[in-house]
Amino acid sequence: MFNFNYPGVAIAALLTHSLHAIAASDEDLQALQQRVQQLEQHAAAQTASSNAFNPDVSLILAGTYGRLGHDPAIPATGFAMSANPAHQQGFNLGESELGISANIDPDYSGYATMALSPAGGLTVENAYVQSSALGKGLNLKFGRYFSGLGYLNEQHAHAWDFVDQPLVYATLWNNQLGEDGVQLKWLAPTDTFIELGGEIGRGRGFPGTDTNRNGAGNGVLYAHLGDDLGIAHSWRAGVSLHQTQRNNALSNNVPDLLGTLGGVTNSFSGNSQTAGLDMVWKYVPDGNIAKRYIKFQGEYFQRHEHGTLLYNQLTSSSFSDTQQGWYVQSVAQFMPHWRTGLRYDRLAPGVATVGAANVANVISNYGFQPTRTSWMLDYSPSEFSRLRLQIARDHSRQALPENQIFLQYVMSMGAHGAHAY
Amino acid sequence: MRKILLIALLFISTTSQAALNVFACEPEWAALTLQLAGDKVSVYTATSALQDPHRVEARPSLIAKAARADLLVCTGAELEAGWLPKVLRESANRAIASGAAGNFEAAKFVAMREIPGRLDRADGDVHAAGNPHIQTDARNFLPIADALSKRLMQLDPANAGLYQQQLAAFTQKWRAALGKWEAQAAPLKGVPIVVQHKGFPYLSAWLGLHEVTALEAKPGMEPSASYLAQVVSELKQHPAKMVIRAAYQDDRPSDWITQHARITAVMLPYTVGGTPQASDLYSLFDDTIARLLAGAK
Numbered sequence: 001m002f003n004f005n006y007p008g009v010a011i012a013a014l015l016t017h018s019l020h021a022i023a024a025s026d027e028d029l030q031a032l033q034q035r036v037q038q039l040e041q042h043a044a045a046q047t048a049s050s051n052a053f054n055p056d057v058s059l060i061l062a063g064t065y066g067r068l069g070h071d072p073a074i075p076a077t078g079f080a081m082s083a084n085p086a087h088q089q090g091f092n093l094g095e096s097e098l099g100i101s102a103n104i105d106p107d108y109s110g111y112a113t114m115a116l117s118p119a120g121g122l123t124v125e126n127a128y129v130q131s132s133a134l135g136k137g138l139n140l141k142f143g144r145y146f147s148g149l150g151y152l153n154e155q156h157a158h159a160w161d162f163v164d165q166p167l168v169y170a171t172l173w174n175n176q177l178g179e180d181g182v183q184l185k186w187l188a189p190t191d192t193f194i195e196l197g198g199e200i201g202r203g204r205g206f207p208g209t210d211t212n213r214n215g216a217g218n219g220v221l222y223a224h225l226g227d228d229l230g231i232a233h234s235w236r237a238g239v240s241l242h243q244t245q246r247n248n249a250l251s252n253n254v255p256d257l258l259g260t261l262g263g264v265t266n267s268f269s270g271n272s273q274t275a276g277l278d279m280v281w282k283y284v285p286d287g288n289i290a291k292r293y294i295k296f297q298g299e300y301f302q303r304h305e306h307g308t309l310l311y312n313q314l315t316s317s318s319f320s321d322t323q324q325g326w327y328v329q330s331v332a333q334f335m336p337h338w339r340t341g342l343r344y345d346r347l348a349p350g351v352a353t354v355g356a357a358n359v360a361n362v363i364s365n366y367g368f369q370p371t372r373t374s375w376m377l378d379y380s381p382s383e384f385s386r387l388r389l390q391i392a393r394d395h396s397r398q399a400l401p402e403n404q405i406f407l408q409y410v411m412s413m414g415a416h417g418a419h420a421y
Numbered sequence: 422m423r424k425i426l427l428i429a430l431l432f433i434s435t436t437s438q439a440a441l442n443v444f445a446c447e448p449e450w451a452a453l454t455l456q457l458a459g460d461k462v463s464v465y466t467a468t469s470a471l472q473d474p475h476r477v478e479a480r481p482s483l484i485a486k487a488a489r490a491d492l493l494v495c496t497g498a499e500l501e502a503g504w505l506p507k508v509l510r511e512s513a514n515r516a517i518a519s520g521a522a523g524n525f526e527a528a529k530f531v532a533m534r535e536i537p538g539r540l541d542r543a544d545g546d547v548h549a550a551g552n553p554h555i556q557t558d559a560r561n562f563l564p565i566a567d568a569l570s571k572r573l574m575q576l577d578p579a580n581a582g583l584y585q586q587q588l589a590a591f592t593q594k595w596r597a598a599l600g601k602w603e604a605q606a607a608p609l610k611g612v613p614i615v616v617q618h619k620g621f622p623y624l625s626a627w628l629g630l631h632e633v634t635a636l637e638a639k640p641g642m643e644p645s646a647s648y649l650a651q652v653v654s655e656l657k658q659h660p661a662k663m664v665i666r667a668a669y670q671d672d673r674p675s676d677w678i679t680q681h682a683r684i685t686a687v688m689l690p691y692t693v694g695g696t697p698q699a700s701d702l703y704s705l706f707d708d709t710i711a712r713l714l715a716g717a718k
Binding site for chain 1 (some may be wrong): 477478513520639
């Protein structure tokens with residue numbers, strides 16, 4: 001019998017014989033296994049400390065070099081009263097993104113992403129608590145998060161396939177809509193992925209105007225549908241609705257019919273409703289995304305706004321307009337670590353209905369649809385590093401065609417969670 | 422009245438034998454679960470043998486399937502860190518959440534190899550818990566089967582007797598097969614090999630293969646031209662018989678080295694379904710050993 005008061009000697013004795021030589025009974029083996037387990041646990045416990053509860057921390061380092069043809073502050077034609085998150089010329093340190101996530105307790109987990117701006121200052125991009133413990137397929141999120149509308153909206157900048165967002169996201173969502181509020185999603189108990197989501201929030205992100213008020217500043221509803229076709233094909237389609245009240249939304253440098261130099265400052269108050277469709281299709285031979293794959297995606301948004309426009313801080317009139325925008329994009333990983341992508345953007349400012357008081361002031365029909373074509377090539381030495389070249393032909397400003405060239409690096413350090421589909 | 426009660430009882434007893442929904446991350450665990458539970462489970466396999474389990478996306482279909490699972494059987498040791506946490510979060514299924522009884526991590530029940538002394542991404546994509554490719558050593562299936570059976574009994578106590586029986590049958594049959602494989606693989610002891618990816622330490626330890634070098638200098642990174650030149654010169658001094666890779670891996674690095682050194686390229690199934698011959702757990706190792714023996718000639 002083995003003398004377990006001297007486990008080292010016992011194990012050494014066992015190991016000097018081959019397993020076949022000892023007529024070891026199952027009991028002996030089980031007892032030995034138990035002892036080894038205990039020793040392992042003991043060793044593990046000695047290395048654990050309060051540090052073991054530390055959250056996952058990651059830092060994304062990214063920067064670009066941009067070569068543009070025109071002043072990036074000029075907005076797309078017809079979208080002077082929409083967002084314009086402009087590109088930067090020359091060497092530019094993008095935002096460094098600090099991500100922290102951990103389980104809070106068995107019911108909740110927390111995520112925060114903070115953007116360290118090159119000019120100094122820290123902005124809270126995401127800070128939310130998620131609860132997957134409600135059961136019945138319900139998923140609750142509260143705090144500050146990226147809205148679940150569309151397909152690209154929830155993707156963090158470091159995961160983008162291009163240096164910039166499509167034109168429709170830049171103009172209609174100021175790159176991506178962030179919310180302070182509550183999101184509830186329900187996953188249907190079906191084999192096909194069917195998800196319904198609803199959000200209410202402060203209305204902080206564009207086109208919301210972050211007003212101090214009781215009640216919700218905006219609302220979002222969306223539905224997603226997705227499935228696989230065999231091992232190689234997968235897709236997801238979605239439809240979304242967004243609604244917000246806009247209060248004194250200021251826009252500077254808005255061109256007018258009078259040709260005012262430098263444009264005017266307008267203010268809009270009214271209702272904004274947006275509807276969107278999104279679709280992504282991925283073909284991955286043998287399902288092995290490490291080798292080769294190709295994906296196609298496209299999104300379409302239509303925004304209808306109606307309310308009161310204060311022109312040049314003087315003249316007020318009714319104003320309503322329907323803007324549209326869409327993009328289609330394809331990215332192909334043609335060999336391991338190398339990808340290339342092509343994207344086409346188009347926007348339509350629509351023909352606005354302007355009240356009598358401002359008919360001679362406010363441009364209602366720009367007669368131009370901004371477009372842009374972008375091509376990119378990126379190389380990822382590992383899952384955590386990426387280098388990208390992007391060339392675009394930009395026709396988003398009337399009579400100001402532009403060639404854009406970008407070089408970018410995106411690298412991540414630390415524990416990095418899984419990316420979304 | 423009695424007849425109605427009897428029929429009702431029959432109806433209740435048949436409906437209570439609803440199959441346990443199992444979400445298996447990799448095909449080897451699906452195969453093992455079926456061996457241990459037979460028709461008491463309905464198994465969905467999340468990945469195929471031709472997919473790199475590190476690089477899988479948290480697709481909508483995976484989320485939908487995980488939402489209805491009662492038991493999750495995965496390797497663990499961060500092998501699925503690229504997609505499984507996202508799938509678990511989005512599927513909002515308490516039964517299979519990390520730490521729950523329905524979340525079974527196979528790596529917890531075997532002795533891990535290659536636990537890194539330091540965790541630094543300069544070493545490539547290293548896993549903190551050790552090398553997660555535990556399924557390549559057939560001996561590991563014994564403690565895992567034991568633990569998985571216990572978990573099945575915990576989740577489905579009504580069928581505990583059956584799981585006990587199946588475990589005993591599997592253990593006996595597997596032990597016999599182990600003896601057979603180790604006898605067949607005797608000529609492989611000490612055979613020098615090259616590995617395309619450092620995914621074979623458990624296999625090499627079991628069969629006594631001697632890994633001369635790896636084509637991937639650091640896990641997850643393309644080898645540089647200078648490193649490959651280094652490999653070629655090392656093989657001149659310490660020649661190897663074959664270069665082995667898993668079925669899901671690209672064949673270019675292996676093909677390249679066969680053109681620059683006297684060495685055979687061998688593709689191993691790595692898991693159930695990796696080759697047409699590896700259709701279940703037994704034929705997986707039959708085929709693996711057969712291919713290794715053919716490459717060692």
